[in-house]
Amino acid sequence: MSFWFAKSAKTFKPKKNIPEGTHQYDLMKHAAATLGSGNLRLAVMLPEGEDLNEWIAVNTVDFFNQINMLYGTIAEFCTPENCPVMSAGPKYEYHWADGKAVKRPIKCSAPKYIDYLMNWVQEQLDDETMFPSKVGIRFPKDFLQNAKVILKRLFRVYAHVYHQHFPQIVSLGEEAHLNTSFKHFIYFIQEFNLIEKRELAPLQDLIERLTNKDSSRS
Amino acid sequence: DAHPYKGAIVSTEAYKFFMEQHVENVIKRHKERDERRMNMERKMAQMDLSDEMRDHMLQFLYQKESMYLRLRRAKMDRSQFDHL
Numbered sequence: 001m002s003f004w005f006a007k008s009a010k011t012f013k014p015k016k017n018i019p020e021g022t023h024q025y026d027l028m029k030h031a032a033a034t035l036g037s038g039n040l041r042l043a044v045m046l047p048e049g050e051d052l053n054e055w056i057a058v059n060t061v062d063f064f065n066q067i068n069m070l071y072g073t074i075a076e077f078c079t080p081e082n083c084p085v086m087s088a089g090p091k092y093e094y095h096w097a098d099g100k101a102v103k104r105p106i107k108c109s110a111p112k113y114i115d116y117l118m119n120w121v122q123e124q125l126d127d128e129t130m131f132p133s134k135v136g137i138r139f140p141k142d143f144l145q146n147a148k149v150i151l152k153r154l155f156r157v158y159a160h161v162y163h164q165h166f167p168q169i170v171s172l173g174e175e176a177h178l179n180t181s182f183k184h185f186i187y188f189i190q191e192f193n194l195i196e197k198r199e200l201a202p203l204q205d206l207i208e209r210l211t212n213k214d215s216s217r218s
Numbered sequence: 219d220a221h222p223y224k225g226a227i228v229s230t231e232a233y234k235f236f237m238e239q240h241v242e243n244v245i246k247r248h249k250e251r252d253e254r255r256m257n258m259e260r261k262m263a264q265m266d267l268s269d270e271m272r273d274h275m276l277q278f279l280y281q282k283e284s285m286y287l288r289l290r291r292a293k294m295d296r297s298q299f300d301h302l
């Protein structure tokens with residue numbers, strides 16, 4: 001399974017020596033509103049007696065649906081002209097490869113990348129051998145490794161939306177909804193250690209702010 | 219020219235409504251699941267049960283909860299296609 005990571009590692013290209021502080025990013029730094037939401041930190045924990053894979057599966061489908069809807073609200077702004085590359089701020093750029101059908105990373109526009117990504121995730125979720133939906137069928141041995149790849153890729157959609165489309169999110173009044181969705185996602189991946197820290201770098205400041213705010217309140 | 223993204227365009231209102239309901243449901247499901255387990259433990263404490271029997275009853279509850287998660291996931295996949 002290290003195959004998956006080795007392949008996808010090449011699709012992630014941190015660019016060095018570019019100053020932070022695009023307008024979008026500054027805006028994002030100052031808006032950390034969330035929905036009044038009870039304790040999501042507790043709600044992500046594995047319920048007593050539950051199978052870890054079952055819990056990760058149901059949550060992964062949940063996050064996929066949320067991200068699908070989120071992107072659907074700003075897709076009209078995310079055009080090949082506005083977003084000629086799939087980026088998360090000036091420092092990070094993603095090229096598409098899935099390690100199977102597309103082995104050599106493709107440099108493409110953000111909407112094309114996200115189309116590839118969401119279709120690829122949908123295929124994984126629909127694969128009965130990977131995400132069994134019938135009662136009594138077990139998860140495959142490599143389920144957790146595959147779920148990690150799915151979540152790592154879904155994170156990139158959040159990263160792109162935050163870095164490139166936050167002004168539109170604010171003008172649509174969606175920032176509290178997006179922040180809540182993302183905070184839930186981060187709590188979840190932190191609880192089970194599902195995404196490597198370097199993959200989270202494009203939103204590291206936001207992650208710290210969103211998750212610290214809560215721990216100081218409770 | 220067609221937009222490269224072939225997924226659905228979603229209205230802001232639909233997304234906001236979905237997220238508000240969703241977060242409420244996450245919290246509610248968490249609470250209710252906790253309550254079901256605590257109720258079961260309270261009931262068992264009132265009965266004079268062997269450790270083996272208590273364990274058996276808890277396992278039965280856990281299995282039911284797990285099955286409920288799987289059925290919910292199967293349903294989510296389908297509803298996904300409905301609104302696309």
Ligand SMILES: [Zn+2]
Binds near residue numbers: 077078079110165
């Ligand atoms: Zn874009």
